Amino acid sequence: MLKRFESFRKAALLPFLAFIFAFFIGGIIIALSDSEVLANIKSPGKFLTSFGAKIGNSYLAIFQGSIYDVNLARGESFFKGFYPLSDTVVNATPLILAGLAVALAFKSGLFNIGAQGQFIFGAIAASYVGFKFDLPPVLHVSLALLAGMFAAGIYGGIVGLLKAKTGAHEVIVTIMLNYIASFFLLWILKTKTFLRPGNINPIAPEVRPSAQLPLFLGKDLRIHLGIFIALVTAAVVWWLLNKSTLGFKFRAVGANSNAAKTAGISTGFVTFTTMFICGALAGLGGAVQLLGANHALSSDIGGSYGFDAITVALLGRATVLGTVLAAFLFGALQTSGLNLLSVTGTPVEIVQVIQALIVLFIATPALVKFIFRIKKDVSDKSIAAKGWNG
Amino acid sequence: MSLEIKGITKKFGALVANDSINLKVDNSEILAILGENGAGKSTLMNVVYGLLPADSGEILIDGKKVEINSPADALAAGIGMVHQHFMLVPVFTVAENIVLGHEQTQRGLLTLTEAKTKIKKISDEFKFEIDPDALIENLPVGVQQRVEIIRALMYDAKVLILDEPTAVLTPQETDELLSMMRILKSKGTSIIFITHKLREVKAVADQIAVIRRGKVVGSVDPSTSQEELASLMVGRAVDLEVDKVNSSPGATILKIDDLNIYDGSGRVIVSNLSFDIKSGEILAIAGVQGNGQSEIARAIMNLEAHVTGSIMVDGSEILGSTVHESIKSGIAFIPESRELDGLIGSFSIAENLILNIHDIEPFAKLGQLSKSAIIDNANERVKEFDIRTQSIDDSASSLSGGNKQKVVLARELSRNVKIVVASQPTRGLDVGSIEFVHERLLAERASGRAILLISTELDEVIALADRIAVIYRGEILGIVEPSVTREKLGLMMAGVK
Numbered sequence: 077m078l079k080r081f082e083s084f085r086k087a088a089l090l091p092f093l094a095f096i097f098a099f100f101i102g103g104i105i106i107a108l109s110d111s112e113v114l115a116n117i118k119s120p121g122k123f124l125t126s127f128g129a130k131i132g133n134s135y136l137a138i139f140q141g142s143i144y145d146v147n148l149a150r151g152e153s154f155f156k157g158f159y160p161l162s163d164t165v166v167n168a169t170p171l172i173l174a175g176l177a178v179a180l181a182f183k184s185g186l187f188n189i190g191a192q193g194q195f196i197f198g199a200i201a202a203s204y205v206g207f208k209f210d211l212p213p214v215l216h217v218s219l220a221l222l223a224g225m226f227a228a229g230i231y232g233g234i235v236g237l238l239k240a241k242t243g244a245h246e247v248i249v250t251i252m253l254n255y256i257a258s259f260f261l262l263w264i265l266k267t268k269t270f271l272r273p274g275n276i277n278p279i280a281p282e283v284r285p286s287a288q289l290p291l292f293l294g295k296d297l298r299i300h301l302g303i304f305i306a307l308v309t310a311a312v313v314w315w316l317l318n319k320s321t322l323g324f325k326f327r328a329v330g331a332n333s334n335a336a337k338t339a340g341i342s343t344g345f346v347t348f349t350t351m352f353i354c355g356a357l358a359g360l361g362g363a364v365q366l367l368g369a370n371h372a373l374s375s376d377i378g379g380s381y382g383f384d385a386i387t388v389a390l391l392g393r394a395t396v397l398g399t400v401l402a403a404f405l406f407g408a409l410q411t412s413g414l415n416l417l418s419v420t421g422t423p424v425e426i427v428q429v430i431q432a433l434i435v436l437f438i439a440t441p442a443l444v445k446f447i448f449r450i451k452k453d454v455s456d457k458s459i460a461a462k463g464w465n466g
Numbered sequence: 467m468s469l470e471i472k473g474i475t476k477k478f479g480a481l482v483a484n485d486s487i488n489l490k491v492d493n494s495e496i497l498a499i500l501g502e503n504g505a506g507k508s509t510l511m512n513v514v515y516g517l518l519p520a521d522s523g524e525i526l527i528d529g530k531k532v533e534i535n536s537p538a539d540a541l542a543a544g545i546g547m548v549h550q551h552f553m554l555v556p557v558f559t560v561a562e563n564i565v566l567g568h569e570q571t572q573r574g575l576l577t578l579t580e581a582k583t584k585i586k587k588i589s590d591e592f593k594f595e596i597d598p599d600a601l602i603e604n605l606p607v608g609v610q611q612r613v614e615i616i617r618a619l620m621y622d623a624k625v626l627i628l629d630e631p632t633a634v635l636t637p638q639e640t641d642e643l644l645s646m647m648r649i650l651k652s653k654g655t656s657i658i659f660i661t662h663k664l665r666e667v668k669a670v671a672d673q674i675a676v677i678r679r680g681k682v683v684g685s686v687d688p689s690t691s692q693e694e695l696a697s698l699m700v701g702r703a704v705d706l707e708v709d710k711v712n713s714s715p716g717a718t719i720l721k722i723d724d725l726n727i728y729d730g731s732g733r734v735i736v737s738n739l740s741f742d743i744k745s746g747e748i749l750a751i752a753g754v755q756g757n758g759q760s761e762i763a764r765a766i767m768n769l770e771a772h773v774t775g776s777i778m779v780d781g782s783e784i785l786g787s788t789v790h791e792s793i794k795s796g797i798a799f800i801p802e803s804r805e806l807d808g809l810i811g812s813f814s815i816a817e818n819l820i821l822n823i824h825d826i827e828p829f830a831k832l833g834q835l836s837k838s839a840i841i842d843n844a845n846e847r848v849k850e851f852d853i854r855t856q857s858i859d860d861s862a863s864s865l866s867g868g869n870k871q872k873v874v875l876a877r878e879l880s881r882n883v884k885i886v887v888a889s890q891p892t893r894g895l896d897v898g899s900i901e902f903v904h905e906r907l908l909a910e911r912a913s914g915r916a917i918l919l920i921s922t923e924l925d926e927v928i929a930l931a932d933r934i935a936v937i938y939r940g941e942i943l944g945i946v947e948p949s950v951t952r953e954k955l956g957l958m959m960a961g962v963k
Binding site: 332 | 767769789790792799811812813817825830833834
């Protein structure tokens with residue numbers, strides 16, 4: 077048990093320090109980008125006070141905007157203050173699933189840039205099943221989710237097949253398939269099948285209530301059943317990677333494909349299967365987002381979930397637990413953006429700057445170690461620092 | 467120039483890699499440092515070369531204390547080092563590699579003329595036969611090594627440290643290196659020669675220091691017998707002679723007929739190869755590295771892509787099926803590079819021990835790995851094969867070379883196999899581990915398995931094989947008895963029938 081904790085500490089230390097350091101630098105940027113703070117530059121005392129106050133207020137706003145807001149609870153129930161937390165969870169849900177799609181690929185030695193495209197295909201398929209058919213509630217939503225997984229699984233599987241049969245690099249193929257998915261979405265929204273009757277804006281009909289993921293904490297909170305789907309999926313992925321024979325093959329190919337090949341493991345099979353499963357995971361993310369939050373397919377269904385997923389997986393060091401935690405962190409940061417703007421006047425974009433800084437520091441373990449004077453025993457294997465075909 | 471090491475101690479955590487070591491090499495002298503893998507030889511040399519800081523002790527040159535904190539300090543003090551793994555840029559020429567870090571410029575442009583002249587001069591003086599304009603990637607390993615030596619000499623190294631220089635060389639190249647060392651010595655260079663090969667030590671050294679577990683356990687002269695040296699090195703009596711009893715080969719198990727192997731661009735690697743191996747027999751393929759023997763082993767495992775002919779195991783054709791089928795048909799495979807092909811460094815020892823049997827009973831049940839079966843198997847194998855490790859959960863990369871090979875052997879030989887294909891099974895191993903591998907292969911022979919041994923080590927081939935097939939440029943020059951002389955075998959390996 078102690079050993080397990082020790083290895084967790086080792087694995088988590090660098091991401092944690094990167095996180096702290098990013099917030100530190102982020103704070104300085106927030107303060108220095110504020111004209112009021114800068115106006116005080118001539119009197120050092122005043123400058124420092126306003127500098128500190130600005131940073132403090134901003135981080136308070138981030139907390140209030142993502143976890144608990146006393147102002148919302150005031151005069152209402154204590155419970156209402158958790159509205160931001162509910163939003164955080166809603167935002168984290170698709171990130172968990174798409175993040176797993178990237179993390180699992182990493183474990184097989186593949187760099188899945190294509191979560192975005194797979195996410196979109198998942199949403200398209202779920203949307204179609206959701207509004208087209210009229211089925212009993214539980215069956216309907218299950219079928220819609222499965223359709224999303226299957227469509228995106230095929231979309232990811234294409235990448236695996238191309239890599240296994242022709243040696244095409246998955247990074248290039250997935251980037252191209254992301255473009256195809258985005259423009260396919262734009263086109264399909266204008267087709268008769270998908271265009272909402274009596275509407276000229278590119279938006280599909282809402283999925284029927286029987287296909288929607290229920291809001292289980294009442295109508296006031298946006299939190300929906302998707303978070304449980306995401307967490308159960310995370311557990312299944314953990315089992316697959318660490319306990320199953322298939323996961324053993326994945327990890328073997330990822331860690332040393334030569335030795336895996338010599339041991340009779342078919343790398344082509346592993347590449348295809350991994351990409352199919354990863355596609356299905358990202359597709360489930362898209363389906364859950366559509367059936368739980370958006371309810372209607374529109375051109376912005378993908379957001380930047382698929383790309384943030386790469387960041388999330390990197391921050392989580394491609395482990396299942398790490399990816400889930402990182403998804404919650406990113407969900408929280410994104411949720412807090414609006415509050416940050418309305419309370420402190422700090423631009424929403426600063427949240428993205430902090431996210432980028434976290435990843436930057438994760439990718440440069442040597443820098444973080446230097447800053448915090450960490451000795452050698454902490455593993456500095458950075459996935460982001462791996463080579464092109466590493 | 468003389469170099470003296472006084473009381474050098476270097477610790478890594480609790481491990482004492484060097485324990486107050488005293489050594490001295492005189493002008494024009496070859497000091498051999500003999501020791502098993504992990505004895506602390508390389509650590510000591512890295513300290514001397516300024517790559518690692520010592521915890522205590524000092525280094526004296528011509529009786530005067532010098533501070534060496536970096537390789538640059540070492541070079542300035544006249545110490546040069548040739549590493550076991552070469553530090554050369556493959557796509558650069560010899561001259562470009564040698565000037566790297568000391569480039570001379572003329573009006574801002576790189577000029578190599580002076581360097582080339584100097585390289586030619588050194589090359590002629592020591593009979594190195596080096597073309598300064600040759601690309602490194604086109605040169606054989608032995609020549610690349612000479613480039614490293616020239617690099618050290620270019621910067622006026624008076625003491626040359628050679629770290630396991632023969633590990634990567636063929637018998638011929640080794641002999642050439644040894645004679646070069648003698649020439650260097652005669653011209654006034656002192657050499658520290660790190661190795662664990664007894665024959666080489668006896669051939670060139672003026673004095674021999676034996677290191678075991680970080681301590682100098684003996685300073686002896688080269689007249690000491692190989693047996694004595696080996697037992698000093700290992701710390702117990704070592705039997706260098708292999709006890710091979712006569713075997714009575716049974717039925718033919720592996721039959722290879724008209725095998726041709728091509729590389730991706732259609733070039734012939736192996737042509738018209740035919741041989742068979744009976745149960746209880748060791749057939750060795752002897753040859754200089756790079757003559758197609760590695761590909762033969764890989765072809766038997768279906769790891770080569772372009773192969774024609776026939777490979778029959780117990781009467782059924784396996785060529786053209788998958789690696790998985792080769793494994794299932796009863797072939798144990800000990801690959802040439804255990805780090806690259808035999809093991810997954812980041813996986814635990816227990817996981818490596820089931821690498822190619824992870825999806826069969828009892829290790830897998832309904833697609834799920836059975837932890838208890840895997841642990842039981844690992845504990846058994848660790849005990850049976852004497853794998854020295856703290857825990858079966860430690861990563862394979864944490865093991866020493868000998869123990870890594872034991873993991874591969876344990877996995878492959880414990881399966882239900884009829885044939886053992888061993889490709890360079892003792893490469894880079896220390897005496898104790900080599901002894902272990904040899905005994906194990908003979909035990910497999912005694913138990914009736916058919917063994918294909920691919921080796922570049924003449925002694926090994928002669929000691930173990932029942933028949934020796936000599937390969938040269940992808941063709942078998944002839945199959946001889948192990949009673950053949952070393953000289954005859956060496957000549958055949960060089961292509962003389």
